[in-house]
Amino acid sequence: MFEQFFADPRTVLLGTITGLVFGFLLQKGGVTRYNVIVNQFRFRDFTVLKTMLTAIVVGAVGVYAMLQFGMIKGLSVKSAELAMNAGGGLVFGVGMVLLGYCPGTALAAVGQGSRDAAVGILGALVGAAVYAEAYPWLARVVEPVWKFGKVTFADVTYVSPWWFIAGLAAFAIGLFVVLEKRERRGAVV
Amino acid sequence: MVGFLRRPRWSPYVVGIGIGVLSWATFYFMGKALGTSTSFVGAAGSAVCTIAPEHVAENAYYVKEYGAKGGGFKPIFDWQMALDISLVLGAFLAAVLGRTFRAESVPTLWAERFGPSVGKRYAAAFVGGFILIFGARMAGGCTSGHGISGGLQLAVSSWTFFVSMFVSGVVAAAVLFGFGARGAGKGVSHV
Secondary structure (H helix, E strand, C coil): CCCCCECCHHHHHHHHHHHHHHHHHHHHCCCCCHHHHHHHHCCCCCHHHHHHHHHHHHHHHHHHHHHHCCCCCCCCCCCEEHHHHHHHHHHHHHHHHHHCCCHHHHHHHHHCCEHHHHHHHHHHHHHHHHHHHHHHHHHHHCCCCCEEECCEHHHHHCCCHHHHHHHHHHHHHHHHHHHHHHHHCCCCC | CHHHHHCCCCCHHHHHHHHHHHHHHHHHHHCCCCCCCHHHHHHHHHHHHHHCHHHHHHCHHHHHHHECCCCCECCCECHHHHHHHHHHHHHHHHHHHCCCCCCECCCHHHHHHHCCCHHHHHHHHHHHHHHHHHHHHHHCCCHHHHHHHHHHCCEHHHHHHHHHHHHHHHHHHHHHHCCHHHCCCCCCCCC
16 A cells, blocks of 8 residues: 555645645634534534535525536536435444544544543544445345446436526525524524 | 624525536536535545555445546545635634634523533544434535535525424434523523
8 A cells, every 4th residue: 555655745735735624614613523413413503504504605696607618627526325315324324422623623523622532532442343244245136236337416417507506595595594583692502 | 884894793695696606617617516524524535545445446436435436436525625624714714803803612692501511522522423424424414515506596405404304403412402591501692
């Protein structure tokens, strides 16, 4: 695995810059805090959902616009293997609540002094090694179930992606308005 | 500008816009989507490789994630590995500038529910981390790769993951912390 350990300097530099900005944003947003993440799942703090939905809508507008104008070659969609995606999601949710961070926010949390996040990362490394051993079985039994490949909702419905983006934006803005109103009243949602 | 960088906390909408724009940059300049969890496989594989290199070379998963077209492996210290490592530094800078850096072993919400034991918290964090990555690799991504990057691309895989992980997390949180307003913890979100 060590034939060529490092990628070219440009790739590593761009990755480093991306990580610096991403880590800075996550920490400023408070989504690197255990309390904030766990309280999202208890509907007591909506910081995580507000951050993610905003990022998704803003990201979607820019990325699909660049695609439309030929500024990027294509998307980078992960394969729909719905039994794996859904099953993995169910497992992930339990881990996220128990640890209180997701993989990216755990790394960022280490930077703000959260020692439990560092312990979680150790567990995650062991989990990755164990997953590699379990993969051949999962690939044979679970992966083929509901496998549709690298598709988007626009692909499978033959509807313009802009309709989905508009719908998502409307949903997000509606949700934000309701949440902000409730939070101003000081109500526990 | 400096005043803004020194603020302890930014609005989630500002941060969300920032992450959205960052994702434009990764697509435009690097042809890549933000993601963090694949590198855990690379790091784990590298560790296993120091003991059992043949085993790693024959494992279908390491080959799937890192196999090069002409045989052998692609570099492990790649774009995402650099990103993952600098996430720590980026958050450190933000915390220092905002004066929110503090060494903490047991988060307050955890302590309210499960007590101040560091050992207990670390055990849960270790097991949680294990489960987290197992789920992420099974699903093919995590909150960033699927949640944000896949979500913004309208990927069927990613929204399936997003919904199932959220439902699972809500149930897990209810089981761990109790239901509704009677549940433990005031829900105070510390900066």
